[in-house]
Amino acid sequence: MRLLPFLASAIVTVSLVSVLNTQLPVGASKTPKLGYFLSPQQGFWKNAEKLNTNFDASILAENLKGKVDVYMDDRLVPHIYADNDEDVYFVQGYLHAQFRLWQMDFQTRVAAGRLSEIAGADKLSIDKFFRRLGMVYGAEQTERMINETNPVMKATVDAYTAGVNAYMKQLSPENIPFEYKLMNYQPEEWTAKKTYLFLMFMSYDLTGRSAAADLQLTNTRDYLGYDLFDKLYTNQQDSLDPIIPRGTEFATASLHPVAPANADMAYLHKTDSTVSVNNVSEAPATPDKNNGSNNWAVSGTKTKSGRPILCSDPHLGLNLPSLWYEVQITTPTHSTYGASFPGSPAVIIGFNDSLAWGVTNAGRDVLDYYELKFKDSTQNEYWYNGAWKATTKRTETIKVKDSADVVEEIAMTHWGPVMYDAHYQNPQSKGRNLAVKWTAHEASTGVETFYQLNRAKNTDDYLKAIALWKCPGQNFVMATKTGDIAIKQQGTFVARWDRQGDFIMPGEDSSYAWQGLIPNEENPFIKNPERGFVSSANQKSVDATYPYYLGTASSFPLYRGISVNKQLANMSNITAEDMQALQTNNYNVFAAMAIPALMKSVQMESLSAEAKNMVNKMNQWDLYNQPNSEGITVFKVIWDSVENAVWGDELAGSPIPLTKPESYVLVEQMLRDSNFSVADDITTTNKVETLKDQVLVGIEKASLKLAALEKEHKLVWSAFKATRVLHLTKTDALSRLNLPIGGGVNIINATTENHGPSWRMVVHLTDEIEAYGLYPGGQSGNPGSPYYDSFVDTWAAGKYYRLLFLPKEKLKANEHTKWHIQFSKA
Amino acid sequence: MKNNTFKIPVSILLSAIACFAIGLYTVLPWWSFMVTNFLIALAIPQKPWVSFLTGALGVGAIWTGLATGIDMANNHLLSTKVANILPLHGSYVLLILITGIVGFLLGGMSSLTASYLRKA
Numbered sequence: 001m002r003l004l005p006f007l008a009s010a011i012v013t014v015s016l017v018s019v020l021n022t023q024l025p026v027g028a029s030k031t032p033k034l035g036y037f038l039s040p041q042q043g044f045w046k047n048a049e050k051l052n053t054n055f056d057a058s059i060l061a062e063n064l065k066g067k068v069d070v071y072m073d074d075r076l077v078p079h080i081y082a083d084n085d086e087d088v089y090f091v092q093g094y095l096h097a098q099f100r101l102w103q104m105d106f107q108t109r110v111a112a113g114r115l116s117e118i119a120g121a122d123k124l125s126i127d128k129f130f131r132r133l134g135m136v137y138g139a140e141q142t143e144r145m146i147n148e149t150n151p152v153m154k155a156t157v158d159a160y161t162a163g164v165n166a167y168m169k170q171l172s173p174e175n176i177p178f179e180y181k182l183m184n185y186q187p188e189e190w191t192a193k194k195t196y197l198f199l200m201f202m203s204y205d206l207t208g209r210s211a212a213a214d215l216q217l218t219n220t221r222d223y224l225g226y227d228l229f230d231k232l233y234t235n236q237q238d239s240l241d242p243i244i245p246r247g248t249e250f251a252t253a254s255l256h257p258v259a260p261a262n263a264d265m266a267y268l269h270k271t272d273s274t275v276s277v278n279n280v281s282e283a284p285a286t287p288d289k290n291n292g293s294n295n296w297a298v299s300g301t302k303t304k305s306g307r308p309i310l311c312s313d314p315h316l317g318l319n320l321p322s323l324w325y326e327v328q329i330t331t332p333t334h335s336t337y338g339a340s341f342p343g344s345p346a347v348i349i350g351f352n353d354s355l356a357w358g359v360t361n362a363g364r365d366v367l368d369y370y371e372l373k374f375k376d377s378t379q380n381e382y383w384y385n386g387a388w389k390a391t392t393k394r395t396e397t398i399k400v401k402d403s404a405d406v407v408e409e410i411a412m413t414h415w416g417p418v419m420y421d422a423h424y425q426n427p428q429s430k431g432r433n434l435a436v437k438w439t440a441h442e443a444s445t446g447v448e449t450f451y452q453l454n455r456a457k458n459t460d461d462y463l464k465a466i467a468l469w470k471c472p473g474q475n476f477v478m479a480t481k482t483g484d485i486a487i488k489q490q491g492t493f494v495a496r497w498d499r500q501g502d503f504i505m506p507g508e509d510s511s512y513a514w515q516g517l518i519p520n521e522e523n524p525f526i527k528n529p530e531r532g533f534v535s536s537a538n539q540k541s542v543d544a545t546y547p548y549y550l551g552t553a554s555s556f557p558l559y560r561g562i563s564v565n566k567q568l569a570n571m572s573n574i575t576a577e578d579m580q581a582l583q584t585n586n587y588n589v590f591a592a593m594a595i596p597a598l599m600k601s602v603q604m605e606s607l608s609a610e611a612k613n614m615v616n617k618m619n620q621w622d623l624y625n626q627p628n629s630e631g632i633t634v635f636k637v638i639w640d641s642v643e644n645a646v647w648g649d650e651l652a653g654s655p656i657p658l659t660k661p662e663s664y665v666l667v668e669q670m671l672r673d674s675n676f677s678v679a680d681d682i683t684t685t686n687k688v689e690t691l692k693d694q695v696l697v698g699i700e701k702a703s704l705k706l707a708a709l710e711k712e713h714k715l716v717w718s719a720f721k722a723t724r725v726l727h728l729t730k731t732d733a734l735s736r737l738n739l740p741i742g743g744g745v746n747i748i749n750a751t752t753e754n755h756g757p758s759w760r761m762v763v764h765l766t767d768e769i770e771a772y773g774l775y776p777g778g779q780s781g782n783p784g785s786p787y788y789d790s791f792v793d794t795w796a797a798g799k800y801y802r803l804l805f806l807p808k809e810k811l812k813a814n815e816h817t818k819w820h821i822q823f824s825k826a
Numbered sequence: 827m828k829n830n831t832f833k834i835p836v837s838i839l840l841s842a843i844a845c846f847a848i849g850l851y852t853v854l855p856w857w858s859f860m861v862t863n864f865l866i867a868l869a870i871p872q873k874p875w876v877s878f879l880t881g882a883l884g885v886g887a888i889w890t891g892l893a894t895g896i897d898m899a900n901n902h903l904l905s906t907k908v909a910n911i912l913p914l915h916g917s918y919v920l921l922i923l924i925t926g927i928v929g930f931l932l933g934g935m936s937s938l939t940a941s942y943l944r945k946a
């Protein structure tokens with residue numbers, strides 16, 4: 001009788017397959033389906049790319065109008081030569097998909113609030129956050145407007161979409177990107193809406209910090225009271241060196257925003273101490289405070305060649321696959337090279353054969369909250385201007401892996417979507433009903449700005465192109481072969497009265513509404529200034545003579561701008577190599593100002609031997625954040641500790657986390673006057689501490705921490721900072737950790753732990769353009785490809801690649817050209 | 827087939843070829859080789875443990891061989907990363923071994939079941 005062994009064997013076999021065909025829970029995450037994942041015929045092994053892969057191909061596509069030749073160089077950068085403008089975006093879409101499909105899909109899923117669909121109920125509150133913020137709503141506005149009014153952009157985005165989908169159509173299931181297999185889901189068709197969602201995500205990344213900051217500042221004001229708040233979070237920046245040089249005259253203001261008569265009591269000095277929070281929702285990580293950038297252009301008067309040089313390095317989260325993908329686009333109408341966004345057509349930061357352009361974040365406040373009173377829990381009506389006003393409802397259905405759909409019904413008001421209410425709240429929202437008004441909700445032709453910049457021939461073209469730009473506000477720098485340099489802060493900006501929108505505003509009547517948008521002609525702009533350079537580094541664009549309020553000063557880092565301007569002013573006979581050296585410069589101008597200010601209050605004789613030793617080490621430091629420097633670590637730990645001693649006590653008692661004041665506040669206070677009432681430790685009642693006392697306390701505490709760091713061999717800056725380029729899923733094994741690189745906050749080389757120069761570009765506008773650049777990643781998004789992280793070490797070393805920007809025949813014959821992909825009409 | 831010494835290499839070979847071939851038609855699920863193994867073991871009667879071994883060796887060899895070939899051409903770039911995601915301390919050798927063992931076990935169990943069915 002063999003029935004029993006048969007049954008036993010069958011059961012074991014079926015169980016084994018079932019287990020290996022299931023995602024098994026491990027802690028908070030899940031394994032891939034192990035049998036599938038390990039299968040060398042379908043699983044991850046299929047993504048292990050041959051080192052000597054030949055990328056030659058011949059591709060037939062129905063959507064093409066003509067023939068397109070793509071030559072790939074040895075860094076896997078495609079040089080696309082097309083017979084017409086639409087074909088080129090089809091091919092760009094195809095190549096983005098071929099090398100970055102998973103990333104494009106993942107980033108737009110985040111933006112659309114669709115993570116739960118692939119990762120399960122854990123991500124539900126993050127999905128709700130993006131839905132309620134109006135990310136999908138905003139993308140829909142843009143899509144509708146472009147479809148109805150802009151046939152050229154529609155054709156461009158449609159061609160791009162068709163290209164992505166053409167790649168996916170020929171992609172066999174075993175060759176889908178690695179991450180799909182790891183997380184066990186499938187690619188889905190690309191749509192134009194996904195391109196707009198991606199651009200919404202950039203708006204969020206660059207202007208969405210207000211979504212958290214406005215709540216925190218409101219709660220900080222409530223806790224401290226406005227008078228103390230205004231001392232610690234002052235908008236005064238004595239050492240500001242603005243983008244538009246001081247003394248430049250601005251156009252006469254056409255708008256005169258006025259604070260409401262009751263603003264003092266009902267807004268600035270309003271306090272609301274109630275904390276009532278149930279069912280707290282987790283929010284996504286707030287956009288990095290250091291999301292910023294450097295850009296500058298020097299005119300021919302300052303260069304060795306007599307031609308301008310333009311530099312741009314956007315500081316963003318450092319991720320693998322990188323946000324950027326290098327590409328050359330050449331059609332009969334234009335020839336452009338630069339960094340593109342997988343997910344969007346055209347080049348975003350780059351140059352063509354007439355000019356070069358770059359961007360930095362403007363940092364202006366374009367997102368506000370209005371507090372509402374609803375008639376009842378149905379949220380069908382809210383109180384506005386003395387009457388009940390009807391809401392509309394927007395339904396967002398969130399699919400959840402292994403679970404039922406979740407339906408979010410969002411009340412829409414004339415302010416915007418209701419972001420927070422009793423259903424969706426966190427400790428900072430405190431259960432308030434808050435509608436969010438954000439310029440990113442407006443339909444936007446952002447794609448067209450880049451489309452036109454790619455084709456711009458001169459300064460007028462550049463101005464016309466950027467005039468279309470709405471959100472996120474950017475500083476567009478430009479230099480032409482003919483010798484012009486210019487910079488303009490561009491976007492939809494609110495004509496604000498002082499401190500308007502820093503805190504949650506009353507939304508029960510129109511008095512706190514935006515009183516107008518600043519006309520384009522009044523945006524800060526400068527062309528060919530006498531000093532021979534234009535620059536920006538996220539500092540305030542203008543001094544106090546500008547007629548509109550820009551937003552809270554904590555949005556405008558002060559020190560990189562000082563460094564850039566000081567260095568550029570002193571340079572002459574500049575070469576492209578000098579500009580590379582400046583982009584990777586590690587001088588710490590903040591420390592140069594902070595150390596002497598701090599030393600005014602250090603009583604050496606009262607310090608312990610260890611602390612004295614550390615202070616000496618700080619004073620002997622050369623002020624450069626070099627990777628092997630110990631002085632910077634000592635300075636940073638001492639400074640943070642002193643700050644904490646000065647204002648940590650004021651903030652410590654709050655039941656919810658408060659915003660830390662900016663470092664410049666303490667430096668400038670120390671420089672102005674060594675008496676600072678905030679210095680008093682409010683936890684001691686029998687004594688009034690002075691700044692000197694608190695500096696002493698801070699340094700002694702720091703010296704303990706430094707001793708511990710020294711033991712762990714983490715006093716060296718690169719070890720302390722541990723810069724990493726992190727895979728989008730935050731999986732260490734797919735990331736590059738502990739890179740030997742200097743720089744930091746306030747440094748031109750703005751590389752922090754997981755943030756920094758995400759694309760470095762130097763363009764010398766000689767007849768045959770001489771350009772250099774790279775980003776910390778690689779052209780392939782496949783962790784199994786040698787091109788996955790091939791630029792990372794070169795980037796960390798502060799070196800550059802010469803960018804190949806050549807006409808077709810020259811490129812074809814170039815020694816770096818390795819492969820040919822031919823696209824023809826099917 | 828009566829000659830046992832002949833049956834063993836033939837069924838190993840058949841298992842391996844079927845596993846390899848069916849993997850080329852990737853619309854089928856990744857475990858399709860278990861169906862082919864099952865059919866082969868039904869067609870070629872052997873002692874259960876011999877059936878297990880021939881099925882296991884056929885698939886195990888293909889899986890180990892393919893994984894090794896791919897890994898060498900890739901200079902262990904991806905396998906090292908995966909062997910850090912799965913807790914294998916970055917050892918590509920272990921990863922190839924585990925890949926082979928999974929193929930070996932599944933292939934073998936499928937053949938074993940078929941062999942018992944024939945006798946049931």
